[in-house]
Amino acid sequence: MARDANRRRAVRKLAVIGLEEVYLFAGFVFAGFAVQSARDRSNPRRFGTAAFWGLFSTSFLLGSHLPDSANGALALALVLLGGFHALGKGGERTTSEAVRRASATEYGNALFVPALIIPATALLGTVALKNVAPGGMPFIDAKQATLISLALGVAIAWIVALLWLRPRLLAPLDEGRRLMDTIGWAAVLPQMLASLGAVFALAGVGRAVGLVFAHYIPFDHAFTAIAAYCIGMGVFTAIMGNAFAAFPVMTAAIGLPLIVHKFGGDPAIMGAIGMLSGFCGTLTTPMAANFNIVPAALLELPDRYAVIKAQLPTAILLLAANTILMYVLVFRFGAHHA
Amino acid sequence: MLTLLGVGVVVLGFLIRINPLLVIAAAAFVTGWAAGFGPVAILVAFGKAFNESRYVSLVFLVLPVIGLLERYGLQERARMLVARIPAATPGRLLVAYLALRQMFSAVGLVSIGGHAQMVRPLIAPMAEAAGEKRGAELSSGARFRIRAYAASADNVGVFFGEDVFIAIGSILLIKGFLEQSGVVVQPLELSLWAIPTALMALAIHGTRLLLLDRWLATQTAVVPSESSP
Numbered sequence: 001m002a003r004d005a006n007r008r009r010a011v012r013k014l015a016v017i018g019l020e021e022v023y024l025f026a027g028f029v030f031a032g033f034a035v036q037s038a039r040d041r042s043n044p045r046r047f048g049t050a051a052f053w054g055l056f057s058t059s060f061l062l063g064s065h066l067p068d069s070a071n072g073a074l075a076l077a078l079v080l081l082g083g084f085h086a087l088g089k090g091g092e093r094t095t096s097e098a099v100r101r102a103s104a105t106e107y108g109n110a111l112f113v114p115a116l117i118i119p120a121t122a123l124l125g126t127v128a129l130k131n132v133a134p135g136g137m138p139f140i141d142a143k144q145a146t147l148i149s150l151a152l153g154v155a156i157a158w159i160v161a162l163l164w165l166r167p168r169l170l171a172p173l174d175e176g177r178r179l180m181d182t183i184g185w186a187a188v189l190p191q192m193l194a195s196l197g198a199v200f201a202l203a204g205v206g207r208a209v210g211l212v213f214a215h216y217i218p219f220d221h222a223f224t225a226i227a228a229y230c231i232g233m234g235v236f237t238a239i240m241g242n243a244f245a246a247f248p249v250m251t252a253a254i255g256l257p258l259i260v261h262k263f264g265g266d267p268a269i270m271g272a273i274g275m276l277s278g279f280c281g282t283l284t285t286p287m288a289a290n291f292n293i294v295p296a297a298l299l300e301l302p303d304r305y306a307v308i309k310a311q312l313p314t315a316i317l318l319l320a321a322n323t324i325l326m327y328v329l330v331f332r333f334g335a336h337h338a
Numbered sequence: 339m340l341t342l343l344g345v346g347v348v349v350l351g352f353l354i355r356i357n358p359l360l361v362i363a364a365a366a367f368v369t370g371w372a373a374g375f376g377p378v379a380i381l382v383a384f385g386k387a388f389n390e391s392r393y394v395s396l397v398f399l400v401l402p403v404i405g406l407l408e409r410y411g412l413q414e415r416a417r418m419l420v421a422r423i424p425a426a427t428p429g430r431l432l433v434a435y436l437a438l439r440q441m442f443s444a445v446g447l448v449s450i451g452g453h454a455q456m457v458r459p460l461i462a463p464m465a466e467a468a469g470e471k472r473g474a475e476l477s478s479g480a481r482f483r484i485r486a487y488a489a490s491a492d493n494v495g496v497f498f499g500e501d502v503f504i505a506i507g508s509i510l511l512i513k514g515f516l517e518q519s520g521v522v523v524q525p526l527e528l529s530l531w532a533i534p535t536a537l538m539a540l541a542i543h544g545t546r547l548l549l550l551d552r553w554l555a556t557q558t559a560v561v562p563s564e565s566s567p
Contacts, residue, residue, distance in 0.1 A: 072385025104411030175405025
């Protein structure tokens with residue numbers, strides 16, 4: 001029995017560190033947030049906060065072994081806790097501004113070093129670590145090199161900072177929790193929106209939007225088709241929160257049949273500028289929460305939509321620029337004209 | 339067409355500012371119901387996707403390290419650094435960050451940057467410090483606008499830089515989808531034709547970042563005249 005389990009593990013395990021190990025690390029960190037929150041009497045909703053991060057941690061520790069229905073119930077519990085204000089803010093066990101200023105003078109620019117270890121490791125891991133395989137087994141799963149290197153960078157920076165600055169052992173968890181509390185329930189928003197995207201895909205929302213565009217807009221001129229394609233990519237991406245979901249639908253509905261086949265445009269130029277028109281939509285939508293809503297919380301902005309508002313004029317101007325660029329380039333350049 | 343009801347729920351929910359988590363759950367159930375799925379099937383699909391997209395949340399792993407360094411004055415150090423550069427303004431600093439973020443992304447180094455790793459601990463405090471140098475205290479409105487623009491520089495930089503790199507996910511998706519439809523294009527062509535938009539993005543957002551300086555000047559011009567003797 002035990003040998004069976006071992007063998008199964010050996011078959012599944014493709015690298016020393018894979019995504020599953022990174023999820024375990026994250027699970028333990030989030031569990032630390034939960035425990036420290038539960039112990040924090042200055043948080044008026046400490047048990048709600050602890051329950052939220054505890055469930056989130058459970059998802060990282062056990063999610064791969066739970067049935068989909070249990071993961072669904074877990075997600076729903078997070079929705080209810082976050083949606084009905086079960087989360088509070090812990091008391092800030094951090095330093096005062098005066099202490100920080102003195103400390104900044106004392107440690108100097110060396111303070112940047114641990115912070116830069118994270119991107120440096122990410123860079124090194126993505127470029128070099130991918131090909132390291134002591135004893136035949138790759139050290140990291142190459143397909144997940146970026147995420148694994150990020151986690152490795154965090155671990156190294158964590159240890160370096162502990163050894164160098166010598167804070168209380170639990171200080172990193174309390175400081176992490178301080179930042180996590182400023183984000184609050186919005187932290188799970190990106191994952192929830194990705195899940196909603198999956199339900200949309202299952203229900204055929206993309207096909208329905210494609211039909212609306214293909215059937216209700218007249219395309220007797222190439223410019224109309226290009227404008228509908230670019231603006232459609234932007235709008236549909238804003239709805240789905242993700243240009244990857246919009247691209248196949250809009251390209252099948254307008255891009256290939258009209259721009260490429262009917263009017264003879266170059267598919268590479270169409271595809272490249274079409275995708276970037278979708279990215280203009282990403283700049284405008286709360287559905288892309290990890291880019292637009294989480295940063296607003298992380299920067300402690302009172303207006304949840306402040307980042308979107310800063311980006312909206314750029315998105316509109318750039319979408320117009322894309323439409324014109326595609327019209328000017330797609331029929332004149334490229335290697336694919338018949 | 340009934341499946342589009344869920345999209346309506348999302349738009350309405352965000353517009354009237356109901357808690358987004360509740361909006362998402364409601365939209366998922368409405369969409370699934372409209373497509374003829376039972377509540378359990380919807381819960382299963384939602385749970386599966388939630389579990390598979392855990393990687394999106396890994397960015398929060400950096401918070402304990404960033405928080406710890408903030409405890410020892412990381413943000414204050416970033417401010418001190420900028421205070422020594424006379425030519426630094428919030429707009430110029432953010433244009434430089436935008437250009438760097440685009441260039442790094444264009445050679446595939448998307449993970450250099452990011453809101454938790456770079457913008458909150460370094461870029462936003464630096465931009466604020468550059469704004470404070472003119473002598474006057476920043477109003478909270480000005481401070482919040484500088485921070486929001488710092489986040490926008492990161493987003494615009496990575497979005498309109500990464501497609502210049504041939505091995506990024508979106509390039510592979512375009513190639514894969516066109517190939518399924520019988521059209522073969524090379525990744526290099528796709529990344530080449532991402533360059534005109536990348537330059538436009540730098541020009542448009544760069545100009546807007548520099549205009550931020552002008553807006554800030556009108557703000558600070560009012561504040562000191564009120565408080566000066």
